[in-house]
Amino acid sequence: MPLQWAMAIRWIPALICVLLCACAQAPVRNPIAQWEPSPNHDARRATIIVLHATEQDSVAQSLHTLSTRNSGGPVSSHYLVGADGALYQLVEDSRRAWHAGGGSWGTIDDLNSASIGIELDNDGAAPFPPAQVEALLRLLDDLCLRLRIPRHAVIAHADLAPTRKRDPGPQFPWQRLAEAGYGLWPDPADGEPPPGFDRGW
Numbered sequence: 001m002p003l004q005w006a007m008a009i010r011w012i013p014a015l016i017c018v019l020l021c022a023c024a025q026a027p028v029r030n031p032i033a034q035w036e037p038s039p040n041h042d043a044r045r046a047t048i049i050v051l052h053a054t055e056q057d058s059v060a061q062s063l064h065t066l067s068t069r070n071s072g073g074p075v076s077s078h079y080l081v082g083a084d085g086a087l088y089q090l091v092e093d094s095r096r097a098w099h100a101g102g103g104s105w106g107t108i109d110d111l112n113s114a115s116i117g118i119e120l121d122n123d124g125a126a127p128f129p130p131a132q133v134e135a136l137l138r139l140l141d142d143l144c145l146r147l148r149i150p151r152h153a154v155i156a157h158a159d160l161a162p163t164r165k166r167d168p169g170p171q172f173p174w175q176r177l178a179e180a181g182y183g184l185w186p187d188p189a190d191g192e193p194p195p196g197f198d199r200g201w
């Protein structure tokens, strides 16, 4: 093989890498408008955190389901918290995971677009072990600080779809979360919610 060819072939992997990197960073432009780029932007941020219980039997089973599908179709979450407190991330914070389904919270109707989804390894009936709750609080500390999500904006899947979902379920320690500054804890003096408070998802 001529020396020039041998030299050129050595550079092919580097050239491919440069081309792939360039493609990965190319902005997605709308062809019907003239591109006049501004440097003043960043990634869109979630504004709410939705807590779930996996209602399955193990982390291994849930990691598989959250990377494939359940009986209703493909599903995922940003994080999974093991019963032993191990933290797993499955989807980047800036991407839209598929965990909420139909529902609403305040004026938000597309919860998947607005939220970070956290699954808790729990069969739907067992108590949540302290190690798991402490790991969740560590994750909430990180997310609310880093993504600037209000600490009260931590809700249950059942909150956004009260007629369709019940997770993370009656065993979940909302009062412990409220003591740490997360979510909302009702004041008995406020009485019952007004009629029509739940819109029936």
Ligand SMILES: [Zn+2]
Binding pocket: 051, 052, 053, 099, 157, 165, 167
């Ligand atoms: Zn759920």
